Amino acid sequence: MDEEYDVIVLGTGLKECILSGLLSVDRLKVLHMDRNDYYGGDSTSLNLNQLWKRFKGDETPPASIGASRDYNVDMVPKFMMANGALVRVLIHTGVTKYLSFKAVDGSYVFNKGKIHKVPSTDMEALKSPLMGLFEKRRAGKFFLYVQDYKENDPSTHKGLDLTKMTSKQLISKYGLDDNTIDFIGHAVALHKDDIYLSEPAIEIVKRMKLYAESVARFQGGSPYIYPLYGLGELPQGFARLSAVYGGTYMLNKPECKVEFDDEGKVRGVTSEGETAKGKKVVCDPSYVPEKVKKVGKVFRAIAIMSHPIPNTAESHSVQIIIPQKQLGRRSDMYVFCCSYSHNVASKGKFIAFVSAQAESDNPEAELKPGIDLLGPVDELFFDTYDRYEPTNDPSSDNCFISTSYDATTHFESTVMDVLSLYTKITGKTVDLSVDLSAASAPEDD
Secondary structure, three states, rough: OOOOEEEEEEEOOOHHHHHHHHHHOOOOOOEEEEOOEEEEEEEEOOHHHHHHHHOOOOOOOOOHHOOHOOOOEEEOOEEOOOOHHHHHHHHHHOHHHOOOEEEEOOEEEEOOEEEEEEEOOHHHHHHOOOHHHHHHHHHHHHHHHHHHHHOHHHHOOOOOOOOEEEEEHHHHHHOOOOHHHHHHHHHHHHOOOOOHOOOEEHHHHHHHHHHHHHHHHHHOOEEEEEEOOOOOOHHHHHHHHHOOOOHHHEOOOOEEEEEEEEOEEEEEEEEEEEEEEEEEEEEEEHHOHHHHHEEEEEEHHHEEEEEOOOOOOOOEEEEEEEEEHHHHHOOOOOEEEEEEEOOOOOOOEEEEEEEOOHHHHHHHHHHHHHHHOOOOEEEEEEEEEEEEEEEEOOHHHHHHHHHOOOOEEHHHHHHHHHHHHHHHHHHHOOOOOOHHHHOOOOEOO
């Protein structure tokens, strides 16, 4: 412990483990510590016995739902975009060799009381029951514009400067109705709320292109992929990467305390009376409560079921987005389902999650619209956690703090936080222009 390190990382949540891996690949001397005796922090995966202990104390799981070891229940369930930033980071770092992925079956949106498949191309838009005949034609033209748009080729811009016009102005040029705008903005572009409508249109176009490219990449029914055995494999993959490049790991280190010098700059971390010296500290909000503020709360329901979610074409893995307007909310609600086909549950069992940014004090009532979509459940648990953001200036104290995980069931915002922190720590950007074909295709059933 009495050595000096370039960076000390506290917590083994996914964000911290990605950063630890990236910094180790950069040949920085990294010490990675966690107060827990397991990887994953808040984003860990639990077996059945651990799940019961967390939510039901001393009760034991019923034998009817299978063996404890068959379960890997993610506490922060999220799918990955097949062409998205996390997959690029995985390829950039070589962590793909530690993991196996499988495509997610379905991507759906809740609209006017029904679940619909999300169209991602002009051809799918023409077939979608989400729109009437004339609206389909208008939407088809908009999808075609987005598909053809190339940022560096003005001939594809049709005279529009998407950095100067808002998303709302671009969409209005195609005469799309509110219903269409709702599913495009939230289920294709994956915006969490309607703030995007007043932001530059380039963002919605980039997000729609990412969705369509991700769908096309593996010719699946959705743009998403997910690791076999769940997300608990990810932090361990990046931890292995860090170790390969000389990173030092210490789990089960109680009371890790960040130490600051007289000028308020990080000088190291103390645990069990020993101090490791370090120039910079990366950590989750729980390690420096005096440097973060609460910005909200997430409600999540976790269900164990014996069937797929109804009206999703018997999908064994699926995401359903419920846009805020459909429920009169201020932000979206997310339904996520995976099953034994991804090796996260016993044979014949499905795990579903309903997640939302809390807008009340009653998780059961607030999540009911999402839970009602699941059909009969064998077991149901409710989880709540506070969300925190850093309030410090890392350029003055060298303490780099991640934000808490949001309610979304995809990884794009998570990785953006990681890449932003990486740039603040190193002054560089991660080159994500990787050869995506270097990653093997997900396994089929």
